[in-house]
Amino acid sequence: ELKVGSSSPERFLFLKKGIIETRPIKGTRPRGNNEPEDKRYIYELKNSIKDRAELNMIVDLERNDLGRFCEYGTVRVKEHAIVEKYAKVFHLVSTVTGKVRKGYDIVDILRATFPGGSITGAPKIRAMEIIDELEPTVRSIYTGTIGYIGIDGTMDLNIVIRTFIIKGRRFYYNVGGGIVEDSEPYAEYKETLDKGLALKETLEFFLYKNLSKIKNFN
Template identity: 45%
Template sequence: MQRTSHKIQVSNISEFKTQLLQWAQQFKTAVWLDSNNYQQKYSNFDAVLAVDAFSKIETNYTNAFQQLKDYQSTNNDYLFGYLGYDLKNDVEKLTSSNFDNLHFADLFFFQPKKIFFINQNTVEIKYLTEFKSEIETDLKEIKSVKSQKSKKEAPIKIKLRIHKDAYYQKLDSILNHIHRGDIYEANFCQEFYSENSTINPIETYQNLNTISKPPFATFLKLNDKFLLSASPERYLKKDGDSVICQPIKGTEKRASSKKEDLKLIAELEQNPKERAENIMIVDLVRNDLSRFAIKGTVKVNELCKVYTFEQVHQLISTVSCKVKKDTHPVDILKNTFPMGSMTGAPKISAMKIIEELEETKRGLYSGAVGYFTPKGDFDFNVIIRSILYNASKKYVSYSVGGAITAQSIPEKEYEECLLKAKAMKYVLLNTN
């Protein structure tokens, strides 16, 4: 499919972004990705909006990667969508039988009729050519959008799927597996949820984004289902023959003073338990990349570097490799999915154990949202620090997790979960 490109300059880009996202709500399918101008090496644009599906693929995990491969190969266009965590069952002989009240498909991608790429004050509009006549009308509509506050919804009551005592028991079980040598590390997650609840997705997302300002923010709308994400983590990016992965492992709270914040950064950099978490996953990522990388090209560009966000400090490592030109982009994703930072090591054993101990099907949580380009490049985030909402079922959910290693202390792991959940909880209790 051919696309028509049209560029405009916008004087107030912040206002335009707000109007653009509000305008997008009329469509059944919309994906908004925003870097919040976070300083990072590997960014292609500041934000992008893709709306209105011309074609799509939506499926459960059975043979999902092959279906995606066929879809991407046939279209060779911009494709936006997500990979749900339970695609693990397509990659390995695994199952998912935990409770699910969100009901996202395991995989969804669409070819948008209309795309807006934002770089500083430049907006590049790429419409499928047969819809190019709508560009001017759409721009007038977008610029005339007025911000509007919705009516207040009933207060939300947030419940825990796993209560504290049960959480401690489950962590003891994971530690027993580690001491027996079954695994070295497992990422164990728990769900917080609200039933019979109505939220305003756009306002909730905007408030979450305002207090978090993450580099991989996402607003995703699929009919009655929404993802409102403040993710700080990149899963995988392909740019030409280069592939990079940036796992996060290691967390420290922010302090109120600059001096105390610097002290916490220094402590996180040297913390043996947090570094061990990160290094184990780096080894796993190196192993995953070596499945398709050109021999001798897998390298660690950054090891356990502290990145600071609005809510927390994180240890992030960057691992890269080179690939042959004929390596299919979907094969790269399949060989690394699910991401090591959300599973553990060894990966398959860890996935079996966390499936047994977790109470909720992860679904879109700890999956990835992103896009393919017409050249077969891609960029995907990790779905963490996110609110998931099924409007038809009036069900709101957010999950948090942490890496459990031999040095883990259950009380401290629980505190870390609450720290990661803080922004989502605050926004849900104060927006609606």
């Protein structure tokens, strides 16, 4: 039996009244200990050539994916490189939208877009082949998608990040980062720790508050 708890900040696909939206995330900075530190990290993120280049690359990939099933000329970047604030991190986010062509359904959309480009990299197919070659274990639900598909044709799906799973008596969560030519190993490692901090603290609090119950957890 598998239990899943997800607090993903990233929207993979949102579909309503024929309009499709995806919101890729690229670029992360930790929250500061005070407002001046927050402002410094926001400035760093906004002005990071590396992070903006990564986001530009993925936005282009997502535009291409949406173009496979959207009406010509309707795929647009609605917002680009917006800084969003979360409990433990800042993220650089863009929004890409389009109008779905008649004759294309949700299955067609998923075939054209899954898995999300922000967690595969580009070029998508070759990046996935390299991931398969190098990663020693399968990802399971991590970097997949959770959400709903309505009978009215609506859909809202996330990217499975900031998500923990429970198998038996063990809790697991995955974190990762995008590797590009100018990545710095320690900075990428530190970024994964920043991304996992909110989940880590949440689980530690849960374990502390429920220690007596967990001793008998099946």
